[in-house]
Amino acid sequence: MMNNNLGFTCSDVLLIPHFNEAVVLAGSKGMHRTISRVNVMEVPDVVDWVRPGEFLITSGFPFQDHPEIITDLIPQLVDKGVAAFGIKTKRYIDKIPDRALELADKLDFPIFELPPSTSFSDVVREIMERVLVQEARNLSVLQSRVQKMSQKLLQSEGLDEFLRSLEEMVENPVMIVDDVNQVILSPEAKQLINVVGDHSFLYKLREDSKTGVSFINIHDRRIRVYIANINTKQHHHCLLLLFEYNKEYAVVDQLTIDRISILVGLEMMNINARKEVESKYIDQFLQDWLTGKIGNDTDLKMRADACGYPLDDNSSFVVSVARWLGKKPDSDSLQQLIKQNRSQFLLHGIHVTLLEGELTFLLSKSTETDPEMLLDSIHRQLEGQFQLCIGKNVMYVNQVYDSYLQAKKIHHISTICNLEAANMRFNQLGVFQLLFLLPECEELIEFRARFITPIIQYDQKHNTMLFETLKVYFKNNKSTKKASKELFTHYNTIGYRIERVCEILQLKLEDGDDMLLLQLAVKVYEMSPQNSRTFEHKLTPTVSH
Template sequence: MADHKKTGFTCSDVLLIPDFKEAVVLAGASGMQRMINRVNVMEVPDVIDWVRPGEFLITSGFPFRDQPEAIADIIPQLVEKGVSALGIKTKRFIDHIPDRALELADQLGFPIFELPAATVFSDVVRDIMERVLVQEARELSLLQSRFQKLSQQLLYGKGLEEFLQTLDGILNNPIVLLDDSNHLFLSPQAEEIVEADNPMLWSGLREESSLGVSFITLGERRIRVYVSAVNDKQYDKCLLVLLEWNQEHSVVDRLTIDRVGVLVGLEMINANARREVELKYVDQFLQDWITGRIVTIEDLKLRAEACGHALDDDQTRHVALVRFLNVKPSIRTMQQAIKRLRTKSRCVGLQATILEGELVLLFAEEMHGIRNERMEAIHADMKVVFPAESYSLCIGNRTEAAEKVYESYNDAKKIHHISSICDYREPYVDYMKLGVFQLLYHLPDTEEVQAYRDRFILPLLAYDAKHNSQLFETLKVYFKHNRNVKKTSAELFTHYNTVSYRVERVCELLGISMDHGDDVLQLHLAMKLNEMRPA
């Protein structure tokens, strides 16, 4: 018979318990991983349909009186159902527990107790439930103590950082909080083992069919985690994750994580509300500054200091508009990008806001700074929030006076307009890259300019209107693709012979030749002048 004092449990050494109070003690000190929370009596063969997780199942052996070997058949089913242990009374209906059942229980880590014939089941129920209730009372007291301590901490404005530090110490395991923007908040132990720049590892936990126990790999170590949703509808995508790094999770640890989710949700609402108010003040300041509504440098410095942006006079500044080349993101997406740029920008001093529906950047550079390095830093920031090659930065001329930043903004708007017309797709565009198209944009709309433009454009528009054709549209796409007939036909969804015919028809109407360089140049300039004409 097994030594009752040992902490391990081997079913092949059946525990014969003369006093069931001792059995309960052994169950708590043995290698069982399941907690007993109730007792169930099995005296029918189909009891498997009625058992529940956490039960200690006891039987007189009556269901197996004719087939003791059937005990082995039911053990895997009991394990699957989450039953904690099995107690079998011998000598009355069965002489002993079959060896096959004990071997199978050993393999599955499922405890079996041999109960003396004199055992009274009501005594078993009473003894176990007394201990279960005492244990539950202790756990509830511990849970309440933890919850009270953590709630007091947040009540006095300690914030999420100190909250996670305290929770880390209480549970002696790392804690990770993932918000709805995939931003990670890490407890002190988590900071040592978790890569903050890899939020996708944690956001993947949202895809699990249900929250609770899961597994992840950190470095070369596979660990168990307990995942709980922050208990607030506004933040139903936020996760609180307890890592099993130093010690196993207890039931109270998991209950603690579930309960404090309410506190975390409330604190995130408060923090988000404060942040939104602060961001509104910062946005209003940036918008007033960039558009020139703050007239004097004294007022500008006061507003900047109030928003936490002290001005450095020894800087030149640029304003850039972000031109999205394919699909323009929603305002909400741009607002999320602004939050990311303000909190984790690699470009020191980079500011962002939304003006007239466009994402606007304001950045400074030292008087003798290297502009290419600054642009690389900005693009590194942008690539984090938007796909590469999906945008172009339209950069206004630099200004050395902080109160004259609006001039750079006006430049950026013009560059944005011209680059849209000319479909520039370089990573960034300024006046130098616009070349001759800058001159066309700034040409006054005089009678001479109108006459030059109309000489090429009006005959095409009149022909299209009369014959329901597409000469003008074809010509636009033709120049867009640098006179490539194949690419033009692909964009227009028409045969390349049709494109060639239309181009020839344009030449006939205008009396020009596409083989003559000056003719091509004049026609192209007329097309751009028409696109840049005032609405």
């Protein structure tokens, strides 16, 4: 009589007449493993073709010259989720190596010794007949389960409650992993993740998702994980995981996870659609607030409440704009960063959006909040080398625009002046904050034209690099050796070029005031509007000293 579990197991194999003379040589503790199909092995590289739940049988032909290969094969079959291994002896191999049997015992992997008279066609037919009977029972249970879980989703109880019910149904922990490795956990899965400590194991599960089964180690215990892919159309790397933690999962449990993954995919599509709409409203609200487009405080507070961002009357505000010190991520990558981190930032009172192509943060601070902790949380949360350009602290919601404007100015000046502090405020800019305040007037244009235009015109006429050399020279604190390394040329060449600049402008290299004027002219030129530069190139200055 077959077992009452919802699956045909290795123990049931011994009840089949063709297996009257079969002997379980090893792995007897794994006889509860469920068999879902039969596969015949007559080639050594069968590992690439096996599937979870298979009963693999062989005549022993692939091992006739090297029976020790069986020892190496066993852990690979276990990793693939193979249920059991049956080998004919006496024809191609006399016996199964003792090391292989010891390993199978250790892994609770059943190995059957099949008599020489065993007919593989009869074995396949007999086992599959019984598997199909069990599958009919499974389908009835499966239909009931899917109906119950569908009702859960229709009642809009959310995925957390959905996973709790699914965990109770399959009597094992379950987990949803989305495309960016954010997880939704059943109650018992939360305890497992706390034990594991981090989500690095998810990368291995993703690699193994094509085979549908993987393994993780928890407290020196090897846990099998059944993996079903979730298709949400927008994202194709979401997973539904079943951990074999409390008991061995049956075939019906695997089928349940497979069918339920479709329901989860539909629900995630609905959730993602709602989040996309909500995210657009949030971004538009933050962008309008930061740029001063919301008319009055009443409208601003109403929109903040509608977006789930209620404003605290006791808070002050600071705007920060990220300036990437290395390669700046493209717009899609920045949007993905926002998507991954927005909810986490919000816990700290940090709002984030993409404004004018830059990652922009609005920090909402209560009186007891340490602003440096908020800034540190941004650096910890995001990967990559970037600087936070921090605007002034403002006390009222209608002053946020002023903080944003200052953050933009700092971003602009830091970029030009190559300032690389992790956090940059306006009072850290030194003389450059004064240069930025200079109005774009005729005198300023003439100042730039007096010192810069002749150098640029000389470069254009003679195909030289005097202006570029001048910038690098000042950037490296007038060190010819450091400038030569950056420009990949000899330091004597740098010295010659700087002397040539002084000759053209009728300046003295040893005169500190002359060098200060020249350095200021370079920075003023770099901070000038692009249209002013174009105009200045056309000027013919009168050089005097």
